[in-house]
Amino acid sequence: MTLLPVVSRCASYPFIALINEPTARHKHAITHHQGFIEGLFLSGLGDAGVTVERPCRPTSLELSSSEDELKDPASYPVKIVLEHLSDAPGTHSFEMVRARFLVGADGAHSWVRHTLGIPMEGDSTDRVWGAIDFTPLPSSDFPHWRNVATVNAADAGLVLIPREDNKVRVYVELGVANEFEQDERGRPDTSKITADKLLDISKRAFKPYTFETTPDKVEWYTAYIIGQRVAARFCDQGRAFIVGDACHTHLPKGGQGMNVSINDGHNLAWKLAYVVKGWSPMAPLDTYEAERRK
Ligand SMILES: Cc1cc2nc3c(=O)[nH]c(=O)nc-3n(C[C@H](O)[C@H](O)[C@H](O)COP(=O)(O)OP(=O)(O)OC[C@H]3O[C@@H](n4cnc5c(N)ncnc54)[C@H](O)[C@@H]3O)c2cc1C
Structure with a gap:
C-alpha cells in the first residue's frame, strides 16, 4: 500500500x-462486514450438512484427568452439558455430550476459558x-x-x-x-x-x-x-482448545480481531480433522498454541 x-x-x-506481494492470489483488498463473512461460513457449514444449534449454552464441563484416556485419540475425555434455550413452552432442554475434543470459540468473555481456569495476560x-x-x-x-x-x-x-x-x-x-x-x-x-x-x-x-x-x-x-490481552494457554490437556477472542483481544485500530480469529480456527481445524479422521497422531495439535500464541 x-x-x-x-x-x-x-x-x-x-x-x-x-x-x-508477488505470491498474493488476489491483488486487491476488499472490505466486507462481519455479518456477511459469518453468513458465508454458515452457508458453507450448511452445504457440508452441519447445522449450528442456537440458542444453546454450556452449563458444565469436565475433562478427564486419566493419562491413558487423554493419550488415546479415540477416547472421549470431554463431558459437557448443553442447555438448549427456547421461548416455546416445553422445549427448553439439557443434553449431555461426550466428545473427543472441545473448541471454545465463545468470544472475549469466554465461558470455556473461565471454566478451564485460563487467565488473560497483558495490558492491564x-x-x-x-x-x-x-x-x-x-x-x-x-x-x-x-x-x-x-x-x-x-x-x-x-x-x-x-x-x-x-x-x-x-x-x-x-x-x-x-x-x-x-x-x-x-x-x-x-x-x-x-x-x-x-x-x-x-x-x-x-x-x-x-x-x-x-x-x-x-x-x-x-x-x-x-484491553489488549492474550490467554496464558490456548489449550488444556491437549483436548480443550480456545480460539479467537476467547484467547486474545485487540484494540480496533488494526482491524485484527476477526482476521486473527479466523486464522486461529484455520490453524486448528485441519489438525483436528486429521486426528479425528485417524490420518495423524495427536502431536500436530501441540503446534496450535506454539504457532498462534507467539
Ligand atoms: C465494534 C467492533 C468492531 C470490530 N471491528 C473489527 C474489524 O473491523 N475487523 C476485525 O478483524 N475485527 C473487528 N472486531 C473484532 C471482531 O469482532 C472479533 O475479533 C471477532 O468477532 C472474534 O470472533 P470470535 O468468534 O472469537 O468471537 P465472537 O464474534 O464474539 O463470537 C463468540 C460467539 O460465542 C457466543 N457465546 C459467547 N458465550 C457463550 C456461551 N456461554 N454459550 C453459548 N454461546 C456463547 C456469542 O453469542 C457469539 O456468537 C470488532 C469488534 C467490535 C466489538
Whole structure:
C-alpha cells in the first residue's frame, strides 16, 4: 500500500489497495462486514450438512484427568452439558455430550476459558471505544472518505473505514476505562455515549475539514470496553482448545480481531480433522498454541 501525503496528523490508504506481494492470489483488498463473512461460513457449514444449534449454552464441563484416556485419540475425555434455550413452552432442554475434543470459540468473555481456569495476560488498562456507521452528506469536504484513514486529534484518535453504499465506519478512541464514571457494576458507564456525542467528537477531530450527516443516515453505533490481552494457554490437556477472542483481544485500530480469529480456527481445524479422521497422531495439535500464541 502507498501512504498518501495528507494533513500531517492524518494518514490515509487507498480503500482498494494494490497488493504488491508477488505470491498474493488476489491483488486487491476488499472490505466486507462481519455479518456477511459469518453468513458465508454458515452457508458453507450448511452445504457440508452441519447445522449450528442456537440458542444453546454450556452449563458444565469436565475433562478427564486419566493419562491413558487423554493419550488415546479415540477416547472421549470431554463431558459437557448443553442447555438448549427456547421461548416455546416445553422445549427448553439439557443434553449431555461426550466428545473427543472441545473448541471454545465463545468470544472475549469466554465461558470455556473461565471454566478451564485460563487467565488473560497483558495490558492491564482497558480502553473505551465508540464505533458509528453513517453516510456523510455530499457537502462534506473531508477528501478521504473512500480510503482507510486514521486521524489523531488532541482529545481523540479516529480510524475511518469506508463501507458499502457510501457509508463509513468511524472508530473513536474515547479514553482509559477507569477514568470514566462507573456504573453500578463497577464498569465504565457507557450509557451517556450517544451517536451525537460520537459525531461531535469526530467533527472536532476532522477540523479543518467539515462533515455533516442526519439522524436517518446514522445506521448503528456502539461503545465498548476493550484491553489488549492474550490467554496464558490456548489449550488444556491437549483436548480443550480456545480460539479467537476467547484467547486474545485487540484494540480496533488494526482491524485484527476477526482476521486473527479466523486464522486461529484455520490453524486448528485441519489438525483436528486429521486426528479425528485417524490420518495423524495427536502431536500436530501441540503446534496450535506454539504457532498462534507467539
Ligand atoms: C465494534 C467492533 C468492531 C470490530 N471491528 C473489527 C474489524 O473491523 N475487523 C476485525 O478483524 N475485527 C473487528 N472486531 C473484532 C471482531 O469482532 C472479533 O475479533 C471477532 O468477532 C472474534 O470472533 P470470535 O468468534 O472469537 O468471537 P465472537 O464474534 O464474539 O463470537 C463468540 C460467539 O460465542 C457466543 N457465546 C459467547 N458465550 C457463550 C456461551 N456461554 N454459550 C453459548 N454461546 C456463547 C456469542 O453469542 C457469539 O456468537 C470488532 C469488534 C467490535 C466489538
